[in-house]
Amino acid sequence: xxxxxxxxxxxxxxxxxxxxxxxxxxxxxxxxxxxxxxxxxxxxxxxxxxxxxxxxxxxxxxxxxxxxxxxxxxxxxxxxxxxxxxxxxxxxxxxxxxxxxxxxxxxxxxxxxxxxxxxxxxxxxxx
Amino acid sequence: xxxxxxxxxxxxxxxxxxxxxxxxxxxxxxxxxxxxxxxxxxxxxxxxxxxxxxxxxxxxxxxxxxxxxxxxxxxxxxxxxxxxxxxxxxxxxxxxxxxxxxxxxxxxxxxxxxxxxxxxxxxxxxxxxxxxxxxxxxxxxxxxxxxxxxxxxxxxxxxxxxxxxxxxxxxxxxxxxxxxxxxxxxxxxxxxxxxxxxxxxxxxxxxxxxxxxxxxxxxxxxxxxxxxxxxxxxxxxxxxxxxxxxxxxxxxxxxxxxxxxxxxxxxxxxxxxxxxxxxxxxxxxxxxxxxxxxxxxxxxxxxxxxxxxxxxxxxxxxxxxxxxxxxxxxxxxxxxxxxxxxxxxxxxxxxxxxxx
Numbered sequence: 001x002x003x004x005x006x007x008x009x010x011x012x013x014x015x016x017x018x019x020x021x022x023x024x025x026x027x028x029x030x031x032x033x034x035x036x037x038x039x040x041x042x043x044x045x046x047x048x049x050x051x052x053x054x055x056x057x058x059x060x061x062x063x064x065x066x067x068x069x070x071x072x073x074x075x076x077x078x079x080x081x082x083x084x085x086x087x088x089x090x091x092x093x094x095x096x097x098x099x100x101x102x103x104x105x106x107x108x109x110x111x112x113x114x115x116x117x118x119x120x121x122x123x124x125x126x127x
Numbered sequence: 128x129x130x131x132x133x134x135x136x137x138x139x140x141x142x143x144x145x146x147x148x149x150x151x152x153x154x155x156x157x158x159x160x161x162x163x164x165x166x167x168x169x170x171x172x173x174x175x176x177x178x179x180x181x182x183x184x185x186x187x188x189x190x191x192x193x194x195x196x197x198x199x200x201x202x203x204x205x206x207x208x209x210x211x212x213x214x215x216x217x218x219x220x221x222x223x224x225x226x227x228x229x230x231x232x233x234x235x236x237x238x239x240x241x242x243x244x245x246x247x248x249x250x251x252x253x254x255x256x257x258x259x260x261x262x263x264x265x266x267x268x269x270x271x272x273x274x275x276x277x278x279x280x281x282x283x284x285x286x287x288x289x290x291x292x293x294x295x296x297x298x299x300x301x302x303x304x305x306x307x308x309x310x311x312x313x314x315x316x317x318x319x320x321x322x323x324x325x326x327x328x329x330x331x332x333x334x335x336x337x338x339x340x341x342x343x344x345x346x347x348x349x350x351x352x353x354x355x356x357x358x359x360x361x362x363x364x365x366x367x368x369x370x371x372x373x374x375x376x377x378x379x380x381x382x383x384x385x386x387x388x389x390x391x392x393x394x395x396x397x398x399x400x401x402x403x404x405x406x407x408x409x410x411x412x413x414x415x416x417x418x419x420x421x422x423x424x425x426x427x428x429x430x431x432x433x434x435x436x437x438x439x440x441x442x443x444x445x446x447x448x449x450x451x452x453x454x455x456x457x458x459x460x461x462x463x464x465x466x467x468x469x470x471x472x473x474x475x476x477x478x479x480x481x482x483x
Contacts, residue, residue, distance in 0.1 A: 003221040004229070008214065025229065026336045029271055031229050043274075058307045090223060092188040093332040094230045123222035 001082050008034040012114050015052045016107025018081070020100045022088065025050040026121075031096065038083075038101065049085060049099050052076070057082040073113060082107050096105050136243040137163075138269045144168070144249050145265030152253035157245035158290060159238050159324060169262040172228065172255045176240035177324040178334035181231050181257060187331030192216055200256070208258040218465060230259040233271055234333040240272045282339065283346040289338045291353030293317040293326060300348035309340050329331045363418070377452070 002010070004022060012035055019035035021042055030111040033042040056074055057063055063071050068069035074085040085098030090096065098120050102112055135143070137155045141163055144153060148168035155161055161175025174180050182200070185191040203209040210228065213219045279286075295314050306314065312330055318451075323341055327334040344350045380463055 004225045007222060022226075023351070024233075026333070026339060027233075027275060029233065029274075031226065088226070090226060091190040092184040092223075092227055093330075094184075094226055095336070096226060096230075123220065124224070125220040125223065 002122050004032045004123070005034075007098070007119050008032055010119055011098065011116065014100060014102065014107075016082075016103040016112070016124060018101045018103055019100070021046060021048045023097050023099055025053040025097050026095045035127045036101065039124075045067060045099070053065055053085060053087075053097055063114070073116075075109065075113070077109075078102050078104070080110065082109055084116055086113075086120045087118045088123060094122075131293045131435065135247070137245055137247040138240045138243065138272065139168075140247050140249060141165075141240065142269060143263050146171075149249070149251060150254070151249055151251040152255070153239070153247060153249050155239045155242075155245050155247045159243055161239035164253070164257055165269070166254070166262065168265065170236070170265050170268050171259045171262055172233035172257055173239055173268075174236040174255075175334070177238040177327065178235040179230060179328050179331055180235070181227050183328060184227055184231060184331055184333075185219075185326075187335065188337060190223075203258070204256040206258075207256050209256055210258050210260040214232055217265050225261055228257070229250055229263070230333060232261070232263065233268065234335050236268050237272050237275050237335050240269065241276055279339065279342050285342070285344040285345065285352060287353040287355070288341050288345050288350075289323055289344050292322050293341060294351040296351055304347070304349065305427045306344075306349070307340070309336065310341055310344055310349070313344070315335065317350070317416050342376065 008020050008022065011017060017035065019033075019037050019042075020073070021033040022031045023029065023046040024031055028044045030045035030046035033046075037045040039045070052074060053071075057071055063069055070089075071087055073087075076083040076085075081104045084100045084102065086098045086100075088094075088096040088098055100112060100115055100116060102109075136151060141153050144151065144165055145168040149166075150166050150168075153163045153165070155163075159175050159177035161173065161177070163173040164171050179187070186193050186196050191213070195213075199209050199216070199218070201214045203212040210224050214221050216222055247331055279289075293313065295317050309332065311334075313326060316326055321329070323337050324334060326332075327337045330337070341350060345352060374381050
């Protein structure tokens with residue numbers, strides 16, 4: 001049975017993965033973390049992640065362009081890395097996002113995105 | 128072992144028990160109070176009346192049928208393995224269970240530990256029927272509670288909002304307001320009596336997420352600020368606010384009849400600009416209003432399409448700007464309220480008397 005820790009372990013097997021965490025984006029709290037975090041600070045990274053997700057869901061209008069549209073991924077690229085955020089769609093009220101930090105040279109965006117989609121769905125049994 | 132009672136803050140007591148690797152429950156009294164459960168010094172669960180527990184979250188969202196939950200509770204409650212049972216029987220994945228327990232534990236811990244003056248005691252040996260699903264470092268929990276308190280104060284520093292009944296302002300402070308989906312849910316359900324804890328239970332949302340939204344709404348001026356309660360005064364019960372398209376119920380009827388003598392008999396004259404009657408909407412039932420648009424409800428622009436799908440779907444589909452109302456609604460005219468007829472007849476009578 002894939003639990004939270006197993007999900008993060010799997011996330012670390014994505015080519016180029018440097019660190020991963022599951023973040024509650026209402027509070028900016030890292031529910032679970034593994035590996036490295038930007039500036040070696042998972043908490044600060046989680047708080048920043050939460051702000052980015054909040055901005056995309058409530059302050060910009062991308063998600064409201066089509067009725068019943070939902071945010072899936074946020075992908076931030078920097079010169080040195082990729083930062084992928086995948087929303088974890090739980091049926092009960094929890095607002096969680098899976099965050100994976102990838103090394104720019106070793107990471108592959110498309111592969112990582114597909115893998116994260118599968119991990120997030122497996123975690124809450126959405127096939 | 129006998130319960131240990133100290134004057135220390137709940138958070139300090141928790142760390143103390145954690146350092147000595149104790150198993151038991153830290154029970155905190157007060158409003159809202161609650162309990163944090165430890166197994167060998169690590170937090171396994173927390174519960175508080177202000178935060179919906181795992182069962183409420185799973186059932187109110189429809190993730191589990193109430194029956195399924197009750198069954199697991201009946202079978203696994205006494206042996207403290209309700210959580211494990213639900214996973215073994217295939218109702219939940221391990222991931223879902225862990226995430227749900229983690230979320231509700233941190234949520235409840237905020238309410239249990241945030242009031243540092245609340246009386247607390249540690250009951251050694253107490254366990255929770257959910258069983259051990261997760262284990263969290265007690266220091267991390269305590270630290271997170273502190274961070275959440277700070278987070279709320281950064282939004283709007285008024286802790287009274289967290290416990291007082293939620294009253295939406297009847298008139299928004301600005302011409303255009305934007306609310307998020309969770310804020311909309313709160314505004315729809317807040318009837319002037321429900322407290323944030325009631326709303327959290329009702330909506331099946333984390334208690335902390337609710338008060339976070341409430342503080343944001345208070346900062347935006349969308350809910351009334353709770354009054355500072357003077358000690359030794361009874362707390363008055365507030366009646367629910369009238370909602371929807373109905374007229375305010377608290378309009379005094381006496382005002383209508385006493386105002387009647389001065390108003391000219393505008394009722395039968397199809398004059399679009401009648402003399403200023405004190406209560407204009409009473410004069411118009413007979414005159415057909417030039418533009419029969421019903422008053423539009425407050426619309427938070429972009430969220431409407433998603434919200435309309437729910438069971439609270441309004442009677443009318445949303446019209447395009449300038450579109451005509453369907454016949455059956457357009458012909459209804461303004462809503463006539465009970466008692467209007469009598470008041471109208473009185474006004475006609477006094478007007479006729481004035482003509483004599």
